[in-house]
Amino acid sequence: MKQPLTPAIRRWIAEQAAAGHSIATLQAAMEQTGWQPETAREALKAVLGAAVVAGLKQLAEAPVPAPAPADPDGRAGPGFSGTPGALPEPALEDDPPSLWAGDREVGVVVAMRQPRIVVFEDLLDAAECEEIIARARDRLARSHTVAVATGDSEVNAARTSEGMFFGRGEHPVCARIEARLAALLRWPVERGEGLQVLRYAPGAQYKPHYDYFDPAQPGTPGILKRGGQRLATVVMYLNTPTRGGATTFPDVKLQVAPRRGHAVFFSYDRPHPATQTLHGGAPVLEGEKWVATKWLRAGRFD
Ligand SMILES: O=C(O)CCC(=O)C(=O)O
Numbered sequence: 144m145k146q147p148l149t150p151a152i153r154r155w156i157a158e159q160a161a162a163g164h165s166i167a168t169l170q171a172a173m174e175q176t177g178w179q180p181e182t183a184r185e186a187l188k189a190v191l192g193a194a195v196v197a198g199l200k201q202l203a204e205a206p207v208p209a210p211a212p213a214d215p216d217g218r219a220g221p222g223f224s225g226t227p228g229a230l231p232e233p234a235l236e237d238d239p240p241s242l243w244a245g246d247r248e249v250g251v252v253v254a255m256r257q258p259r260i261v262v263f264e265d266l267l268d269a270a271e272c273e274e275i276i277a278r279a280r281d282r283l284a285r286s287h288t289v290a291v292a293t294g295d296s297e298v299n300a301a302r303t304s305e306g307m308f309f310g311r312g313e314h315p316v317c318a319r320i321e322a323r324l325a326a327l328l329r330w331p332v333e334r335g336e337g338l339q340v341l342r343y344a345p346g347a348q349y350k351p352h353y354d355y356f357d358p359a360q361p362g363t364p365g366i367l368k369r370g371g372q373r374l375a376t377v378v379m380y381l382n383t384p385t386r387g388g389a390t391t392f393p394d395v396k397l398q399v400a401p402r403r404g405h406a407v408f409f410s411y412d413r414p415h416p417a418t419q420t421l422h423g424g425a426p427v428l429e430g431e432k433w434v435a436t437k438w439l440r441a442g443r444f445d
Pocket residue numbers: 341349354378388389390391422423424425434436
């Protein structure tokens with residue numbers, strides 16, 4: 144049967160390649176879920192391009208594009224209107240207990256310097272968490288049907304959560320949170336991806352990984368054309384699981400407990416393990432875990 148190359152499959156292929164899986168691994172995973180070898184190859188070729196044709200597993204290290212100039216055409220959204228630094232970074236220079244994020248005070252619970260990790264409280268209020276969950280739940284239900292049809296949900300054993308992306312500013316609640324993050328991290332809204340929402344059922348986890356795009360992977364140059372590298376991540380907890388589900392940083396043996404409205408921010412100045420930003424979502428032991436993840440890019444992500 145001919146498999147349609149849906150946007151969900153395209154995104155899955157790009158994400159898997161970016162996460163470090165070889166083309167051969169992707170092809171095998173697709174075949175296991177019922178794809179014909181030739182159709183899988185065509186799909187990989189369509190998404191990842193010439194690297195597949197040449198049978199290359201790796202491309203030469205792609206240069207990280209220089210950060211775009213601050214707000215080159217004066218379209219910066221609300222939230223941050225200054226000149227960003229080299230990395231997203233909250234204004235913690237004089238150790239404040241909280242920071243003004245444009246529309247509210249956000250508490251600073253923990254700040255680690257190396258790697259840069261900051262835990263915030265009251266970044267989101269309960270109503271915002273509930274609205275994001277409600278809007279995402281609808282979409283997850285639909286994408287689940289697609290996933291079952293294509294085998295999409297079986298192939299990534301490293302991530303047993305279900306996920307969806309909102310477009311940037313897709314709903315007023317998304318735009319409000321994006322503006323708040325821009326103010327808090329001094330990074331323009333335009334240099335951020337839309338929110339990703341993940342739902343973990345009991346037993347689900349996200350094994351340790353890096354969020355930057357691995358320069359050695361064939362899909363990376365294509366991905367970097369839109370917005371450049373990822374420089375920082377904000378994982379926002381939309382609920383409090385009963386037990387388990389911490390965000391873990393194995394290199395520094397740190398574990399962040401998920402609590403509704405809290406968030407963990409971390410940044411990485413290079414797409415390299417030396418940043419010590421290896422992290423994962425530990426298995427949820429009881430209850431569900433919902434998070435919204437925001438990735439900040441070096442350039443405009445349009
Ligand atoms: O669920 C978590 O705690 C981590 C999520 C994560 O690493 C991601 O969305 O990239």
